[in-house]
Amino acid sequence: MTRLSNYFLKTLREDPSDAEVASHRLLVRAGYIRRQSPGVFGWMPLGLRVKGKLEEIIREEMATAGAHEVHFPALLPREPYEATGRWDEYGETMFRLQDRHGADHLLAPTHEEAFTLMVKDIVTSYKDLPLQLFQIQDKYRDEARPRAGLLRGREFTMKDAYSFDVTDEGLAAAYQKQRDAYERIFTRLGLDYVIVSADAGAMGGSRSEEFLLPTPIGEDTFVRSAGGYAANVEAYVTPVPDPIPFDGAPAAAVFDSPNTPTIETLVAHANAVLPRTDGRAWEAADTLKNVVLAVTPIGGERELVVVGMPGDRDADMKRAEVVFGGADIEPATPADFAKHPGLVRGYIGPVLGTEAVLGSEGTTGVRYLLDPRVVSGTSWITGANIEEKHVAYLVAGRDFSADGVADIASVRDGDPAPDGSGPIETARGMEIGHVFQLGRKYAEALGLKVLDENGKLVTVTMGSYGIGVTRIMAILAELHHDDRGLIWPAAIAPFDAHLVATGKDPAVYEVAESLAAELEAAGADVLFDDRPKVSPGVKFGDAELLGVPRIVVVGRDAAEGFAEVWDRAAGTKDRIAIAEIPALFGS
């Protein structure tokens, strides 16, 4: 039994000024966590309790999956991260420091390198595999704008697991075991997840899925079809239409187009001046928009790239990052254009940098890529690479070609699922887990090989599996609260019962005291608000704020043998005979 009269807790009436989301606001107000610096929190006893229960559920399911628990330091040397390229790739997001001897270290954002090296140290033969290892450990990421409390901190607790196998089939099996464990964990936590295909991103690898919680406040966008397709928006692949024969298509024609800086004004102008045979009006989708991007690959030079896409689409920078292998990407700046006078701003077209424009193969030295929808035979209105001139009836495959494809356009409701399972819809979600077939990238970089059945050295293949423990705690707080406070799911509630004794009658406190003991005997963890000088209103307010799912109020009615049991989630308050209450909490 924990007595509130002697517990390290203080609830706040005011929201913390830096709290942007409900979980941050409530976890601070209810005395679970306290801010140390932006995105870095100290944990009070209530917070440690919830976090501990969450970790226990994860540990149990990791054991069922067959994973062994280990623990790595947060402080790691630079060299292994140098070998895998991540020392550079992580950029500013990685905390770096030097020791007194000038040696470089980092605070690990994830531990692929450390696990790989430990396994290299221990494992020599295929007989030692398969192997799954995990840890629950504090990680560090120097977020540009740490916000939203535990949802995105600079220090956070993660369960990260790694699998080690000789064969691709072994990796697939380990992946499935971890994936199943994640399903069990999220089910136990009552989380309504969606599993979506995810882009490999900077990790490099093969199969990768994210567990997302659909919610309008999610940071991630995903797409799904009624037919069962689901993917992170970065992983959505645009289906390529069949080419169209262009025999008999009208010849390309340059036309004057003053004052048409936007697709909208261009379409209006086209409808005024350009004939069309089928009687329909020109639309944005008939124009070819040419987006100029500045792409800076990891460790590389800034380069301009032009991407042509239907005028009713925009470039999606997150999708672009994936296509360009994690490069840093931004719209070209005036300074970029100044270096490339061949790019005529507002009038850029696919046949780049020529005076004569059509049929000529002049070049600006800028790579030109196309949206996958721009297949051979499609006809476009687009820039003529001459001030105040556009060109119409420009046919792909006849009048222009490209250096490659770039599937970076935005995805929207109604786009086709790539697996043919119907139109997709987009939705917002929060990432709650990630499973990932890394393949042999890390093992190759760090030399993790074992002897196979024939005595030959082979490189090990790996998987990586992560759950943000503190992030999940915040997500559960986001999902389970009302305007009075938190309402924890029973599986991770800090206590099973919050017992409140009210008034000043010692007899009431005696009844409450013995009820508390009976509840504990029935297997319930009890938080007993035994504070003698605190008003019932304050006690109720604290109880509702703290979020223990069931509150038991022992007051004047105790003389008649009754108490109230409040179910926070159901919103009910039932008068129940005290003698019957312990049975409600029996395990």
Added chain:
Amino acid sequence: MTRLSNYFLKTLREDPSDAEVASHRLLVRAGYIRRQSPGVFGWMPLGLRVKGKLEEIIREEMATAGAHEVHFPALLPREPYEATGRWDEYGETMFRLQDRHGADHLLAPTHEEAFTLMVKDIVTSYKDLPLQLFQIQDKYRDEARPRAGLLRGREFTMKDAYSFDVTDEGLAAAYQKQRDAYERIFTRLGLDYVIVSADAGAMGGSRSEEFLLPTPIGEDTFVRSAGGYAANVEAYVTPVPDPIPFDGAPAAAVFDSPNTPTIETLVAHANAVLPRTDGRAWEAADTLKNVVLAVTPIGGERELVVVGMPGDRDADMKRAEVVFGGADIEPATPADFAKHPGLVRGYIGPVLGTEAVLGSEGTTGVRYLLDPRVVSGTSWITGANIEEKHVAYLVAGRDFSADGVADIASVRDGDPAPDGSGPIETARGMEIGHVFQLGRKYAEALGLKVLDENGKLVTVTMGSYGIGVTRIMAILAELHHDDRGLIWPAAIAPFDAHLVATGKDPAVYEVAESLAAELEAAGADVLFDDRPKVSPGVKFGDAELLGVPRIVVVGRDAAEGFAEVWDRAAGTKDRIAIAEIPALFGS
């Protein structure tokens, strides 16, 4: 039951090349830990088990002491450490880093500041006190030469507790509770500790004691008397003798002393040329040695100081550090002497920097301090501040005085205990715990005040209490091993029984399997070496190396219903009926 055939473990036959001590060697060889960088280790499943058991014992005793568990980040902002002065004081031992916005952070070596600020945030009234908080958490210190494995790492796990009280009596009571908890913890671990008075060091405060484990390989020196006095050597205070009347003492006399660069040569020369009335020979203790030290206070300028002490003593640099408030101290260099031509090397005396030497009060601008034994009336042979000349019969209080006292001379067996409890002996020990009355230093620096009973704001007084968890684990490994491997005390052994099945007979494995199940049913944690293709010799070697205190060997004798039970600590191997074995492990 844990099966060795499916456990993440590999034992090594060779000692790791960087291991200087037995615990480091054995914990790596037996597969408990693995080096990540100097002084930074990864934890394998066996290591986590032992560490977890140790933490559980500490948690239980902290709960009994009434302390609440919280948890702070390792990454903390600079400002609070700036406010208490520790940002500078810690020097190179503190890991420092900057975030992407250039803000300074540290990896906390201890958490006084963070706890003080959290309590300031939560506690407003004397009614909220007394309060004890603790955490078990990973700390960082950038040791110049991390060595000895877990004995002195750069990342290490610590239990640090802090107490908060309004009154000095409250602090004393909290201190006693923690001190009692430490006694219980070390007793449960079977550690034969000594509690010694400790210097406050850089922490600043009042009462402070260390729990030391006496051992010849200890890093600390302590002193104790048969009468019960015990202190860290830095905390030993030299008793001051009574002054001696100097009426009738011979007048001081300068004498030639060529080629007497050492106390030894000076004494020999004195016995050749200097008369003495009592017939005894001159000894080193009759000379006054003048040690020139360069003292650099925290944040201050390098300054020379001369300390006079009996010639049979040396300056103890650790004691000097305490006397000079944690300043950096080293012997003066030739460059220092070059700046102070008044200091005549080899002939320095207490009457400094004069030509005439005696009776004059010339000055070199260098502070002159004296050992507490050099009381008024004591007579000395010492330097005359003239090349190749010393002076004899120089009487303190008559012929020279000093700017102050510096109790920095080395302590040795036979010196008197300051409390009059008899002569002391010196011994080596390892620090296993530290309890410390910090007083109001941190609360003042960070503004931790509460309203007292009269509604007046008063500054809180604090205590700080630390146990190095990973260090204790190493110490236990140091204490409990033989040439075959570790021998854990039962309280923190990773398993209760290491069951080894030998040979290739399936019947033996079946018997072992069912014995393992029975042992588990009896409450024992069993590590079952079920590896079918490993030879008995290798299995025995692994079992002895791992250090589970009792090994059960099931082999051919199983057919007759017998097995062997090895007690690693006792060194016994008993043939016992298998049916009787579970009872040996009953809880």
